[in-house]
Amino acid sequence: MTTFISKIKIAALLCGITSFSLVAFGGEMKNTETTGGGENKIEIKDFAFSPQTIKVKSGEKITWINHDEEPHTVVSVGKKFQKSSALDTDQEFTITAGAPGTYEYFCSVHPKMTGTIVVEK
Amino acid sequence: MFNYISHDHEHDGIDRRGFLKCMAWAGTGVLWTISGGVLASRTLAEVAKAGSSLPKATDLSFLQISDSHIGFNKAANKDVTETFKIALDRINAMPAPPSFLIHTGDITQLSKPEEFDTFDQILKSCRTKDVFYVPGEHDVLNDGGKMYRERYLKNVEGKGSGWYSFNKNGVHFVGLVNVLDLQAGGLGQLGDEQLEWLEDDLKGLSADTPIVVFAHIPLWTVYPQWGWGTSDSERALGYLKRFGSVTVLNGHIHQVLQKVEGNVTFHTAMSTAFPQPAPGTAPSPGPLTVPADKLRTLLGLTSVQYKQGNTALAVVDSNLS
Numbered sequence: 001m002t003t004f005i006s007k008i009k010i011a012a013l014l015c016g017i018t019s020f021s022l023v024a025f026g027g028e029m030k031n032t033e034t035t036g037g038g039e040n041k042i043e044i045k046d047f048a049f050s051p052q053t054i055k056v057k058s059g060e061k062i063t064w065i066n067h068d069e070e071p072h073t074v075v076s077v078g079k080k081f082q083k084s085s086a087l088d089t090d091q092e093f094t095i096t097a098g099a100p101g102t103y104e105y106f107c108s109v110h111p112k113m114t115g116t117i118v119v120e121k
Numbered sequence: 122m123f124n125y126i127s128h129d130h131e132h133d134g135i136d137r138r139g140f141l142k143c144m145a146w147a148g149t150g151v152l153w154t155i156s157g158g159v160l161a162s163r164t165l166a167e168v169a170k171a172g173s174s175l176p177k178a179t180d181l182s183f184l185q186i187s188d189s190h191i192g193f194n195k196a197a198n199k200d201v202t203e204t205f206k207i208a209l210d211r212i213n214a215m216p217a218p219p220s221f222l223i224h225t226g227d228i229t230q231l232s233k234p235e236e237f238d239t240f241d242q243i244l245k246s247c248r249t250k251d252v253f254y255v256p257g258e259h260d261v262l263n264d265g266g267k268m269y270r271e272r273y274l275k276n277v278e279g280k281g282s283g284w285y286s287f288n289k290n291g292v293h294f295v296g297l298v299n300v301l302d303l304q305a306g307g308l309g310q311l312g313d314e315q316l317e318w319l320e321d322d323l324k325g326l327s328a329d330t331p332i333v334v335f336a337h338i339p340l341w342t343v344y345p346q347w348g349w350g351t352s353d354s355e356r357a358l359g360y361l362k363r364f365g366s367v368t369v370l371n372g373h374i375h376q377v378l379q380k381v382e383g384n385v386t387f388h389t390a391m392s393t394a395f396p397q398p399a400p401g402t403a404p405s406p407g408p409l410t411v412p413a414d415k416l417r418t419l420l421g422l423t424s425v426q427y428k429q430g431n432t433a434l435a436v437v438d439s440n441l442s
Contacts, residue, residue, distance in 0.1 A: 046405035047405040048405070069196075070408070071262060085263050112306065112308075
């Protein structure tokens with residue numbers, strides 16, 4: 001029994017370390033799967049992200065909306081946050097900003113399209 | 122000033138003015154023929170031979186279709202399946218059917234299974250059954266091209282992410298993939314593994330073997346501001362330099378453009394779905410909406426013929442009007 005509890009404790013501890021690592025080094029951002037975070041909107045129009053650079057606070061939502069007739073994606077350089085699937089016209093994608101830092105992203109379909117998210121505390 | 126073509130090494134006159142003139146021809150929907158410029162001034166006998174692995178090339182005709190974008194339903198063309206059907210009708214009406222078709226990518230708009238299904242269903246009406254594919258970025262949107270490869274590489278020995286080669290009538294064909302693993306800020310990309318394969322694939326061929334290379338994104342730098350080029354295509358072209366006749370067929374830009382550089386003829390095809398603007402003439406390369414009665418003059422297909430004894434392949438574009 002003692003051994004079993006210890007294993008749970010170790011497992012919990014390991015999970016804790018893993019979570020900590022993601023925040024500290026990975027700059028994790030979560031796809032909330034809910035849209036309309038509202039405050040931080042990035043419009044996709046004419047094959048460009050607007051604004052190209054956005055400053056947000058950690059924990060805030062960021063939502064992209066595609067106004068083009070072409071599908072676009074939102075993909076983190078270095079896979080620092082979850083990528084979107086292909087967004088058709090008027091489709092949205094929302095993430096929650098994680099650890100402070102600067103995050104570059106691009107459209108994997110049209111890689112000339114790039115943007116930057118600056119996450120502050 | 123726009124710098125449309127940044128790699129005009131040969132100063133062959135395809136500058137902005139030449140380009141616009143070319144586009145004017147395409148826009149009027151005239152059937153026009155291009156033969157390979159410099160190629161015509163050389164004979165096969167003049168080209169050094171390095172051991173022949175293929176029989177002498179014999180007469181051959183095939184057809185390129187491109188950018189069918191099945192699933193697209195916006196203002197630029199609300200019925201892309203209909204215009205694709207018209208393109209197939211044109212093929213079926215040809216007095217001598219082409220030996221096979223090449224589809225240079227963007228079969229679908231959103232890589233959806235039902236879009237691929239629709240394409241396959243419509244294609245059944247085509248008299249010519251042999252089709253060779255390369256993917257466009259629209260065909261590999263969410264799964265890195267897995268579904269595309271499962272469906273369209275059954276008749277070839279696809280390597281890596283789906284590149285391959287084959288021989289027909291003594292002509293060597295190479296299908297390349299330049300729409301995967303694209304890098305932020307970059308252009309189309311072939312990648313080291315594919316380029317190494319290409320070098321090896323071409324090694325055993327005699328320099329007088331006619332070569333046809335096809336890929337979705339242009340293998341020459343058409344307009345980098347819009348991503349219309351392939352970052353490492355120079356390396357591929359380096360492997361092709363020793364051949365006396367190289368024809369490069371691309372799609373992606375939904376308009377006819379042609380350029381000759383040394384022994385290499387580059388050619389881009391019209392779409393069967395919707396036109397795109399000429400480089401730099403619109404805020405973005407998105408679908409171009411034109412008056413309904415003009416649409417079919419800007420859609421089309423490309424016929425390619427090799428005649429024994431001629432060095433150049435004849436490339437003929439025809440629209441759907």
